[in-house]
Structure formats: structure tokens, C-alpha cells
Amino acid sequence: MNEGITGLDWRRESRMPLPPLLRQLMVAGRWRQPRDSVMFAAVPFLRDPVDFLLSEAGMRFESVGHGVGFSHMREYRGSESEPRPLPWLDADLSLFIAVNRKIGDDLGIELDYRTSYTDPLVVASDWWTGDHTLHWREAFLTFSSFVTALRL
Numbered sequence: 001m002n003e004g005i006t007g008l009d010w011r012r013e014s015r016m017p018l019p020p021l022l023r024q025l026m027v028a029g030r031w032r033q034p035r036d037s038v039m040f041a042a043v044p045f046l047r048d049p050v051d052f053l054l055s056e057a058g059m060r061f062e063s064v065g066h067g068v069g070f071s072h073m074r075e076y077r078g079s080e081s082e083p084r085p086l087p088w089l090d091a092d093l094s095l096f097i098a099v100n101r102k103i104g105d106d107l108g109i110e111l112d113y114r115t116s117y118t119d120p121l122v123v124a125s126d127w128w129t130g131d132h133t134l135h136w137r138e139a140f141l142t143f144s145s146f147v148t149a150l151r152l
Contacts, residue, residue, distance in 0.1 A: 033052045097122075123138055
């Protein structure tokens with residue numbers, strides 16, 4: 001699955017393709033910020049608000065760098081190490097679609113392409129469960145189920 005995805009580093013933007021459904025929503029003007037109550041109902045372990053990234057450029061910009069190198073962020077680069085399951089996130093195979101509203105919250109929702117390039121897993125940050133370090137948790141098995149839950 002990871003063929004051709006090597007040599008990414010913190011200076012380069014994510015090369016992950018946007019899922020076809022996300023592209024369709026963006027073109028149709030339907031990829032927009034849901035109400036906080038809808039987001040919290042869809043991702044109940046998310047305790048603080050996040051804002052959707054509304055452009056591909058914004059998603060790629062926010063995905064540069066990640067928290068790789070900070071052990072409390074639970075991110076690694078699959079191009080540089082052995083695969084690790086969740087709660088670890090492979091920064092080479094992920095793309096932010098939402099980020100914290102409040103500066104310093106270090107929250108996000110990401111597409112995790114380890115399962116699929118066309119309908120990836122949706123993961124969200126969880127600082128509250130466990131040992132007060134960042135755990136990436138599955139929010140939805142697929143991006144399409146995330147979209148359905150948010151009624152976009």
C-alpha cells in the first residue's frame with residue numbers, strides 16, 4: 001500500500017490525495033464547518049472545538065511538520081521506521097482536515113491513509129483518555145461514514 005511514498009520530511013507538504021468524496025464536497029460548496037454540537041455528537045471524545053480546513057492548500061499547510069519528534073504527540077514517519085498501530089499516527093500517511101480552534105489546544109482530525117487512499121480512516125486526537133499524552137483514536141472507519149454522520 002505504501003509504494004512510492006518515501007522520503008517525506010517536515011519541510012514538505014503531504015502528498016496524500018484528497019478522497020474523491022472530499023473533492024466533490026469542496027467543489028459543490030458542501031465542505032463547511034459543522035456546528036460544534038454536531039461535531040461533539042459525532043466525535044464524543046473530542047472535548048474542545050475544532051475548525052474544518054476548507055481548502056486543499058490549508059489541509060496541506062497544516063499537515064507540514066506534524067508532531068514527529070515529540071514523544072507525547074505519538075506521531076512517527078513510516079518512511080523512517082517500522083509501522084505502528086493506533087494510537088500512533090504515521091505522518092507520512094495522514095492529512096489534517098480540522099485543527100484546534102484555540103491556540104495551544106493541539107487538537108486535530110486527520111485522514112489516516114493506512115487503510116485506504118480513496119476512503120481513509122478518520123482519526124481524532126484524544127488528550128483526555130489514559131496518560132495525558134496524545135492518543136490518535138479512530139473516529140470513523142471511513143471518510144464517507146464521517147460525512148454521513150455530519151450530514152454534509
